Amino acid sequence: MAASDFKPVVIGFLCNWCCYAGADLAGVSRFQYPSHLRVIRQMCSGRVDIEFVMRSFLQGADGVFVGGCHLGDCHYNPEGNYDALGNAMIAKRILQHIGIRPERLRIEWVSAGEGTRFAETQNEIHATMMQLGPLGEAEGQPVAFLREALQAVINMVPYIKLVERERFRLPHRSEENYHKMHADPEFAAIFESMVLDKITQSRLMGRLRQAESLAAEDLAAAFALAPTEVMRHLDILAERGMLRLDGRLARLLPVATAA
Amino acid sequence: MEAMAIKNMLRQRTLSPGDNHLGDVLVVGGGISGIQAALDIATAGFKVYLVDKAPTIGGKMSQLDKTYPTIDCSMCIESPKFIECDRHPNIEIMTYTDIEAVEGAAGDFTVTLVKKPRYVNADACTGCAACTEYCPVKVPDPFNQDLSLNKAVHIYFSQAVPLVTYIDDSCLYLKDKSCTICQSVCGEKGAIDFTQTPEKINIKVGAVVLSPGYETFDPKIRGDYAYGTYENVVTSLDFERLLCATGPHEGQILRPSDKKHPHKVAWLHCVGSRQVVPGGNTYCSAVCCAYTQKQVILAKDHVPELEAKIFHNDIRAYSKDFERFYQRAERLPGVEFIRSYVSVGDEDPVTKNVTIRYATDQGVKEDEFELVVLSVGINPPKDAQKFARIFGVELNPQGFCKTDPANPVKTSRPGVFVSGAFMGPMDIPESVYTASGAGAQIAELLKSRRGQLSKKRVYPEERDTREEAPKVGVFVCRCGANIGRVVDVPAVAEYAAGLENVVHVEESLFACATNTAQAIGETIREKGLNRVVIAACTPRSHEPLFRDTLREAGVNQYFFDMANIREHCSWVHSKEPEVATDKAKDIVRMSVARAQLLQPLGEYYLPINKTALVVGGGVAGMTAALTIANQGFETYLLEKNSELGGIARRLHYTAEGMAVQPFLNDLRKKVYQHRDIHVLTDAEIVSVDGYVGNFSTRVKAGRRDRVIEHGVAVIAIGAQELKPEEYGYGESARVLTQLELEERIGTGDASLNAIESVVMIQCVGCRQPDRNYCARVCCSGAMKNALKLREMKPSAEIYVLFRDIRTYGFKEDLYREAANRDVRFIRYEADDKPLVEAANESGRDFMRVLVSDPVLGKKLQLDVDSVVLSAAVIPPEGALTMARHFKVPLSPDGFFQEAHVKLRPVDFAAEGVYLCGTAQYPKHLSESLNQAYAAAGRALTLLAQDSVVASGSVCEVEERDCVSCGACITCCTYNAIDFRETPRGKKAVVNPVLCKGDGLCSAKCPTGAIGLKHFTNEAVFRQIDAALAPRQQRVIPIMPARN
DSSP: OOOOOOOOOOOEEEETTHHHHHHHHHHTTTOOOOEEEEEEEESSGGGGGGHHHHHHHHHHSSSEEEOOOOOOOSTTTTTTHHHHHHHHHHHHHHHHHTTOOOOGEEEEEOTOOOOHHHHHHHHHHHHHHHHHHTTTTTTTSOOOHHHHHHHHHHHHHHHHHHHHHHHOOSSSSSHHHHHHHOOHHHHHHHHIIIIIIHHHHHHHHHHHHSSSEEHHHHHHHHTTOHHHHHHHHHHHHHTTTTTETTTTTEEEEEEGGGO | OOHHHHHHHHHHSSOOOTTTTTTTTEEOOHHHHHHHHHHHHTTTTOOOEEEEESSSOOOOGGOEEEEEETTEEEEHHHHHHHHHHOOTEEEEESSEEEEEEEEETEEEEEEEEOOOSSSTTTTTOSSHHHHHHHOOOOOGGGGGGSSEEEEEESSSSSTOOSOEEETTTOOOHHHHHHHHHHHHHHGGGGOOOOOOEEEEEEESSSSEEEOOOOOHHHHHHHHOOOTTTBBEEEHHHHHHHHSSSSSSTTOOOOOOTTTOOOOOOEEEEEEEEEOSSSOOOOOOSSSSHHHHHHHHHHHHHTTTTTTEEESSSOOOOOOOHHHHHHHHHSTTTEEEEEEEOEEEEETTTTTTTEEEEETTTTTTEEESSSSEEEEEOOOOOOHHHHHHHHOOOOTTTTHHHHHHHHOOOOOOSSTTTGGGGGGSSHHHHHHHHHHHHHHHHHHHHTGGGSSSSOOOOOOOOOOOOOOOOOOOOEEEEEETTTOOOTSHHHHHHHHHSTTTEEEEEEEEEEOOOOHHHHHHHHHHHHOOOOOOEEEEEEEEHHHHHHHHHHHHHSSSSSEEEEEIIIIIIISSSTTOHHHHHHHHHHHHHHHHHHHTTOOOOOOOEEEEEOEEEOOOOHHHHHHHHHHHHHHEEEEEEEEESSSSBGGGGOOOBOTTTOHHHHHHHHHHHHHOOOTTTTEEEEEEEEEEEETTTTEEEEEEETTTTEEESSSEEOOOEEEEOOOOOOBTTTTTTTTTEHHHHHHHHHHHHGGGGGOOOOEEEEEESBBBBBBSSSSSSSSHHHHHHHHHHHOOTTTTTEEESSOOOOOOOGGHHHEEEEEETTTEEEEETSSSSSSEEEETTTTTTEEEEEEEETTTTEEEEEEEEEEEEEEEEOOTTTTTHHHHHHHBOTTTTBBBSBBTTTTTTHHHOTTTTEOOOTSEEEEEEEOOOHHHHHHHHHHHEEEEESSEEEEEEOOEGGGGGGOOOOOOHHOOOOEEEEEEETTTTEEEEEEETTTTOOOHHHHOEEEEEEEETTHHHHHHHHHHHTTHHHHHHHHHHHHHHEE
């Protein structure tokens, strides 16, 4: 697609109390910004389910924007914008893992009085989108391939939520602590084994469901993974009764026998 | 006739005064101030007559294009209040009505009203305006400042309430009975009635609010601005109409002489204001600086290449965000602010351009302009003298209503209160909060009759839509030109007609106009709609209005969605009409997709704890507490210090000459002695829980820890004076702040004896990058102190070093008096501040001040005994903590941010929490008092109710899907979710009364068992899918081929 034809579409989840009001103020003040944004109003940014983000990309959005109140200023008692931040950081790691540029997801705090900031943020987002191009371009992957991965993630969202609750909650929520947690190598290891590996396995299973049986080499090539890595996942899946391994050939088992 | 019956049911008020002409309160003047007074008083449980001499309510605000500093569309924010008044069961609107006589006393007034003949029977008129179309008589349109023509029979403006035509004196029938076209056009409806005569009506009320507003200064009278003689000289109010989409040229700025776009425009400030010449006003009109900047910004938006010169005196950007607003205007390309005195020169006989002569450092210059705008000031209302006579109230020397400085909404006659610009020149927020303040005091006066005449709103029974398939109606609003000028509205409407389940599509000029809202209701009934999408502006302002329309049409109000194609589309993509049109279609498609899944919801009624909490024991807090407690509601007053009084303890006299300490002592005594006020000093708030109607605040007072349960809260924690870090403050005892000087004057401090010369420096610590605001009170404060010093020391040398003197309103007279009494004023620039140093020569200690004199062009050296700094007023200590406790926002400057700068000046966006005094922004004592009454009044409208309505958008658990993981319970700090034993085991259950509808739990629930009603996952999915539907069609087939 020629760069000039590219009209990015970004889905925006805006909290009613701050960011949506900030967007209103940008309008009232006649601040001009590009037209990529499609707003879905939510009462709180913490309401934005990881699935909303993934579904937006699945349907072909070039970007997703989550806008909430400044940290500490959430309209609601449970301080939902910290949850929004936590979810966004998780979603970014997952996007990175499945080969989607995490910059396509942007979270920002905009108060009701910050019309300027809202417009500036949209200008920045637009610049990012023009730089990355349509979904798939900066990734160097066909959209169908990314969609497959996104569907696998969506299938795993219930599980991810459980893991988030069990393992990724902070006793004292602050922006700094979230960044600290995500910078911690130990966290990265847990995240990889508990979330990312599961997503990979979900993707492998997805392929297998289409083909009944597939060789590890083919799966490795399809996902650009090391064959040993694929075998490791297949072993785990076989152990859990999801498939049968005949040497390096994985065969789908009927679900009923999986238990 | 059924339609008629429905109309009567919809319109709850009676058009002619009904029952026994017995009411509680008369509000005189239906501008924004009168409207606010009527709404507050009626909601507090009193029956109100809202009377206006014009054919509609709305006042001057309805003529404005936009409001500063947010550039909100004036009509858009005001007209929902017209409808609110119209639908309020306790308000009876009487337009085109004069007041003839008032008799009786507070509590029992008899008022004689005269209803002027409209020659139109309001009950029969449907507002179709066919008569206007056919009327042969064209007359200048008063609503458009006579800049365009209207007909002898017409509707005053399209959002008018009541929306009925009226016939003016130019009618041919009224002149010589030569035409009855309108009668034939109206036909069977028979609304035209030439037999009408003035009708006298007597009503009985207990109290009166005078809110007749103001007149703009008429430059024609004196003739020195060539207004009325040169065609291309217009007033600022004329220019408002030229800017406006509903104006004479539909928002095109065309100059009167040749109807062409002017490319070079001059604005002349202070027309009729700050003048001692006969026919002028000595005072400052307080609003012109900011409205001129607004007009410049808007004109540049209309005509980007416009060249604008603004000839001004001091720039008075003294209110919240005004300084930034001024900077915004000043920085626009092609805009030049010139500080100069001007005169209007010649008119070019051919081009009709106007020459302006102005003084500069290099002598007098001349410049030619295609259009000249006169920033005209504010005069008392035309009928001021008559009002004074009829109501028996006194006027002040300037011709406005005389008020009591200790209670500025009180007139000289008991039971008669005043609000808005009849008190003196003021901006919209002051007009609104003085109205709420008057409302509070009336409620106190009439408390024994509260609720006796009031009625409840009645809605038709809701239609059961359970068996119906979705039938969506889409209404696309042009918002005058606000949307229509950018977005191709017919194309959007046509597109909407092809969307899923859309059975009706309609365009409207203003969806929010009374008749349109009513027509939407009728369409819902006729077409059997069960989902309504309005593509217009933001739901944050207009959703309540349209939801109410659905209720009136017998459809559940949650079957409604707003597609925001104005704030989020036409206004932000105004240079790209095609792009904006495409986006508008997307937004409408998303909205229609969501609408399919909307469910009818019921609302919850929560009892109100009728106790108030006032935080801050200064003048504002104490006044608010007293006003609430005087109406019998228990009130807790928290003060962090050990003594009540706040910053007023350091004040001794006001600019108006009121002695502060006796006033304060009296107030303190009243508070301490009040049966229903509990004062807690040394108090600190530990935590605040709960929500409107039911707050629970933990307070540490002294050593005692206690929890206060309350229904409303008022934040009045004041502000503080900055401790300057410049000009030698803190280093030399000769450098004081204004407040310190006032304390010394007030206490007769002996140190003043030795002072024979003083330099006052203005704008210390503000109007600078890190504190980019004007502290509002310092200029008047300096005048007040300079005059006191002058009184004490007739021979003292007093200098005031200033940037702009901002003695707005009547305070201008202090400035003039100071100048007349030999106080010397020297202007300095922000980048060339005065230098101050302590010096000692020949054994004498003094301060040496060096300042550039702009007139003489050299450095002046002033050796004086003392330097007095007008130090900035800064936000109160602990503002951020307090803001977080109550979940309310702060402005960028750190003061508390009200819900809406114009129309909700003492409310917060969070319900049940109110704001007053300097915590909102620096202000004078009288202004704090007014706000305190207003905040109390707003709180009382809530305390007068028995319950608050909570949204039906709460969370709900689908038990079958709940796996009892408890994820929802741990995230809900409102404790709205609990486990309950069921036959299928432990399941989460939501207490809807405690649920606040944030939907956090929904994002946590792994199985999707818990969902937020009205914002369900499924609805969001539909919106996402709808937003990206074109992307799906386009991208999917193309992209795989790229690999």
